[in-house]
Amino acid sequence: DTEVTQTPKHLVMGMTNKKSLKCEQHMGHRAMYWYKQKAKKPPELMFVYSYEKLSINESVPSRFSPECPNSSLLNLHLHALQPEDSALYLCASSGGRGDSYEQYFGPGTRLTVT
Amino acid sequence: AQSVTQPDIHITVSEGASLELRCNYSYGATPYLFWYVQSPGQGLQLLLKYFSGDTLVQGIKGFEAEFKRSQSSFNLRKPSVHWSDAAEYFCAVGAGNNNDMRFGAGTRLTVKP
Numbered sequence: 001d002t003e004v005t006q007t008p009k010h011l012v013m014g015m016t017n018k019k020s021l022k023c024e025q026h027m028g029h030r031a032m033y034w035y036k037q038k039a040k041k042p043p044e045l046m047f048v049y050s051y052e053k054l055s056i057n058e059s060v061p062s063r064f065s066p067e068c069p070n071s072s073l074l075n076l077h078l079h080a081l082q083p084e085d086s087a088l089y090l091c092a093s094s095g096g097r098g099d100s101y102e103q104y105f106g107p108g109t110r111l112t113v114t
Numbered sequence: 115a116q117s118v119t120q121p122d123i124h125i126t127v128s129e130g131a132s133l134e135l136r137c138n139y140s141y142g143a144t145p146y147l148f149w150y151v152q153s154p155g156q157g158l159q160l161l162l163k164y165f166s167g168d169t170l171v172q173g174i175k176g177f178e179a180e181f182k183r184s185q186s187s188f189n190l191r192k193p194s195v196h197w198s199d200a201a202e203y204f205c206a207v208g209a210g211n212n213n214d215m216r217f218g219a220g221t222r223l224t225v226k227p
Contacts, residue, residue, distance in 0.1 A: 004157075006157075042204055042220050045214070045215070045216075048214070088155070090158070092158075101146055101163075101165065102148060102163050103148075103215060104160065105150075105159070106157050108155075
């Protein structure tokens, strides 16, 4: 099973709202990622968790707050977002048994900030 | 840091024709190289990967790619394109344990009937 699941599929939120995106994988992967993708652009790395610890933070604004409760779950907490934060948010995981370095992506959450 | 260049923003091919998508990378050591495909509004699907060994790698959906160290390239090929191959294609390069993977700008493939 190479599935990464993300919920919700779509999210519309106002600039004063607080919401969370959820990502889950059951492949035994030890690294999980958040990417942001604007229309017609490549994914941009936001955060990397390795063994449940934050290992990379690509200077993302503090209105985005990641959380890794356990090795299978990754959350992205959103607060006071701006309209320019509207994008597709992708979760990925990698690093299973052996030397599996490829990243597997979820279907994404389409976020619209109004 | 590693980087990837995909020189072609948009390519149009006829159904049944052959396809080659170009990818050039920059990295000081042996890179981890990937091709992903993305249909509109969807996540990314891994087509194939290169870590080491045979420089010609086979992937899913009939795609293959060839790693050429002398040209810093990892071009994607398919001998006969199907209408369902229309999508965005991303080349990516990873470093170290691949926790830091960088994508090229992408190439949009249109398939003419």
